[in-house]
Structures are given as structure tokens and as C-alpha cells.
Amino acid sequence: MEAGLSAMEAAQSRIEQDLQQQDVAAQQRQAMSQETAPAKRVEPPAPVSKSIQSTLAHSSPPLSQHARVAPTPRHTPKPPEQRQAASSQEKRERRVAQNSVSQRQPTRSASRDNETAEIARKVEINRRDSAQLARQLRAAMAQGNGPVVEKLLTQLRQTRGPDHPFLLKSEAFWAIKQKHYPAAEASLKRILAKTPDDLEAGVNLAIVEMRTKRMEQAKERLSNLQRAYPDNAQVRSMMRYFR
Numbered sequence: 001m002e003a004g005l006s007a008m009e010a011a012q013s014r015i016e017q018d019l020q021q022q023d024v025a026a027q028q029r030q031a032m033s034q035e036t037a038p039a040k041r042v043e044p045p046a047p048v049s050k051s052i053q054s055t056l057a058h059s060s061p062p063l064s065q066h067a068r069v070a071p072t073p074r075h076t077p078k079p080p081e082q083r084q085a086a087s088s089q090e091k092r093e094r095r096v097a098q099n100s101v102s103q104r105q106p107t108r109s110a111s112r113d114n115e116t117a118e119i120a121r122k123v124e125i126n127r128r129d130s131a132q133l134a135r136q137l138r139a140a141m142a143q144g145n146g147p148v149v150e151k152l153l154t155q156l157r158q159t160r161g162p163d164h165p166f167l168l169k170s171e172a173f174w175a176i177k178q179k180h181y182p183a184a185e186a187s188l189k190r191i192l193a194k195t196p197d198d199l200e201a202g203v204n205l206a207i208v209e210m211r212t213k214r215m216e217q218a219k220e221r222l223s224n225l226q227r228a229y230p231d232n233a234q235v236r237s238m239m240r241y242f243r
Contacts, residue, residue: 129159134166141174149174165191165198172204181208197228199235206238215242 133156140148153174156167168187175184185208191201202225209218219242225235 130166133159137170141170141177144177163190165195165201169200169204172201176204176208176211181212184208199225199229199232203234203238210241 133152137149137152137156140152153167153171156164156170160167168191172184172187172191175181175187185205188201188205188208191198192205195201202221206218206221206225209215209221219239222235222239222242225232226239229235
């Protein structure tokens with residue numbers, strides 16, 4: 001068995017030697033072929049003509065020329081004549097602007113005056129209408145003309161609103177004449193809720209309380225009115241009922 005192994009090792013050794021010899025021979029042949037091959041000629045670069053060189057030189061300037069900053073121009077002062085002309089032009093423009101403003105001011109003032117006059121005219125019309133309506137209402141109440149009174153009260157309610165003091169006092173006065181004391185009391189208390197020292201409403205409410213047999217309430221109310229209005233003759237006259 002050992003002899004067989006030694007024979008195999010010897011054969012393998014011979015095979016390796018043959019392979020090495022073949023490699024050496026191949027390397028020698030390659031070296032010989034390189035030595036016998038003619039050397040390649042290296043051609044020098046073609047010369048560039050002067051016209052092409054000039055074109056290339058002028059077509060792409062160096063970077064330093066692109067990056068070069070242009071110098072800042074110096075400010076040249078204007079001659080005195082030009083400065084004087086510019087100043088005169090500015091003065092003329094300023095005068096024109098001032099004139100335009102002064103021309104607009106009277107227009108605005110006139111507009112405000114017109115608005116004030118219109119408001120005053122409307123106030124005067126309302127005052128005359130209210131005075132005329134009050135005269136008509138008193139005349140209708142004195143005559144006992146119920147339909148006219150109701151018509152005028154409705155007109156007054158539409159023009160002055162349901163909480164107007166004159167309307168509430170007129171409604172209360174008409175209700176007292178009609179002996180509708182709860183309605184009269186309701187209207188008078190609406191007035192006194194806003195103006196507790198209202199003399200006319202206080203006196204009429206005291207009358208309602210006296211006619212509905214609430215004498216203590218009427219006396220207390222009249223006493224308060226006498227302290228608030230010590231010189232009022234009507235209050236003094238009504239206080240005689242309680243002496």
C-alpha cells in the first residue's frame with residue numbers, strides 16, 4: 001500500500017513539472033514575440049494655425065475679466081442753474097398742491113353746512129308736526145271724540161314709538177277720562193320706571209290711586225312729590241285732601 005502511494009506521488013510530481021515547463025516555454029515565446037514586433041510611431045500633435053489661436057484667445061476671455069467689478073461712477077454735482085430750476089419746479093408743485101387742498105376745503109365746509117341745515121329743517125318739521133298733533137289730540141280728548149283720539153294715538157305711536165313719554169301720558173290721560181284705571185296705571189308706571197321724578201306722571205298716578213281708594217299710597221306719593229317740588233301748586237292743592 002505504501003508503494004502504491006509513492007508511485008502516485010511520483011506521477012503527480014512529474015505532472016506538475018511538465019506544467020511548469022509548459023508555462024516557462026509560453027512566457028519565453030511571448031517575450032520573443034514582443035521583441036520582434038515593430039514599435040508603434042507616436043505622432044506629434046498637429047500644430048494649430050495662428051488664426052485659430054487668435055480666435056480661441058478672443059472668443060473666451062479669461063475669468064478674471066468676467067469677475068472684474070466695474071468702478072462706481074462718481075456723483076457729479078449739478079450746476080447752480082439746474083439746482084435753481086429744480087427748486088423752482090418743486091415750489092410750483094407745492095403751490096399747486098396747496099391750492100387744490102384749499103379749493104377742496106370750502107366744498108367740504110359747504111357740504112357740512114348743508115347737512116346741518118337739513119338736520120335742523122327736519123327737527124323743525126318734527127317739532128311743528130308734534131305740536132300740531134298734540135293740539136289735535138287735546139282737542140279731541142276735550143270733545144270726547146274717541147275715534148279721533150285713537151287715530152291720533154296710533155299715529156303718535158307709529159311716529160314716536162310705543163315708549164315715548166308723551167304717548168304714554170296721553171294714553172294714561174285718555175284712560176283716566178274713560179275710567180280705565182288699570183290701563184292708565186300701567187302707562188304711568190312705565191314712565192316712572194325710567195324717570196321716577198316725573199311730576200306729571202306722579203300726579204296722575206296719585207289721582208288713579210285716589211280714585212281706586214288707595215289713599216295711603218296716594219298720600220305717600222304726593223308727599224314725595226312735595227319734597228321734590230315744594231313750590232308746585234297742584235301738589236299742595238292735592239295734599240289738602242289728607243289734612
